[in-house]
Amino acid sequence: MIGQPSKLFNDSHIRLWNDSFYELKYILAKTEATEYISTHITRPMFFHLYGEHGVQMWRNIWQDQNITIVTGEGSRFDLIPELFDNIKSSKVIYTKAKNAFSDIDNLINKLEVDDGDLILVSLGPTASILANEMAKRGKWILDVGHLAASYKNVFDGGKMPEALDIRKK
Template sequence: MNLQYGSFFKYPRKVFKHFLSEIYPLVIKIYPLPKVKSIPETIDKILKDKASICRFGDGELLYISEKRSLPFQRQDDRLRKYFIKILKSENKNILIGLPIGYHSLGNLKKSSKITWRAIISWTYPGVRKILKKDKIYYNASMTRLYMDYEDTSHSGDWFKKVQSIWNDKDILLIEGEKSRLGVGNDLFKNANSVKRILGPAHNAFDQFDNLLNFAKKQSKDNLVLVAMGPTAKPLAYELALEGFQALDIGNLDIEYEWFLKGAKTKVKIQGKYTSEAKGGRNVADVVDEAYADQIIAEFI
């Protein structure tokens, strides 16, 4: 476990975060931010071009810039090199997503604005050399459509727009063993079918080759959705190169659960891995016949 994530450093982290937030205007003046499309533009691009997407959040950018392990993924040189390779990719069918803070701080809650100002001040100077000056990036927060916004009146329409991507499609879902996307809600109600390949909840990159090789044997008529933290990026990337449409959809299901509940804070969702909520990484088993019938392989 990394000490920087422990409770001992809670208050020093808070003070340092506010300091980083204050110097944000200077940082982006010295290092202008890349061009990042909006969330609706990103979803439209996926719909129009049947594009794939690899989404990078603050965790992955720290993983690159500081060679830092994350609470759910230890540092791995091969994975880190994959991130750099993907960020530098010029494949027009594979969109590269950067977080909402790189697009705009407008309409974010005050706490989210401070967080993103601090994250960008800390990580961007270290990763900017990997990013390409004239490249158009897309919005990694296309799966985070509710919790961080001051005005959430757009959230319902955004969720419907994302759901339209798999309208009448056969979904091949590659997810962590405790993620259970769509279980207990109607996220995939408009899909034709759902099949699931399960991987580890932690350190999923250990099973990367097994997951990839099994997925590659499936029909390319499937829309591949990947929800497996950092490992989702190379999985979506490699499958897209193989001719699949592959989307790294991250926390979409958890955000949808919060939206349905009208949650005001990041609460634990019973029976699902909720990494950002207190106690959310301790997940009870779920008895669900329909879910169990959808599982076609496990690499745990």
């Protein structure tokens, strides 16, 4: 799947899309994609639009699943109960908090032998590349990015994800 900012949610990324389309059109032309997903599904806009129904949609994905989380050491990603108290089990694979791409081969090796049902990744731009690589290897993997922080922003009055420190304090 190819994700892009969605006009459905807001217009703030239209300039970015316009500025980058010249370079992206050659990549997109080589894909068989006919539909695109919204990159905003892990953002506050999603929860503003769908509310509790959006929470339930996410929860349905990992209901009773054994999940593996891949994130940076000291990451602000959190398995908050409001989203994740319905998983069967979880384990975490930590990597570098910054420049995680330099550790991608190690992560791929670890995930190839992982026996979890679902892999959730919160690792910045590296997550997209890792998700693509692992999907090619038959793994069920989702880049959940700012999901927990977005939930906290909308339902608990927390800061926008970008306003948070990269690492927990």
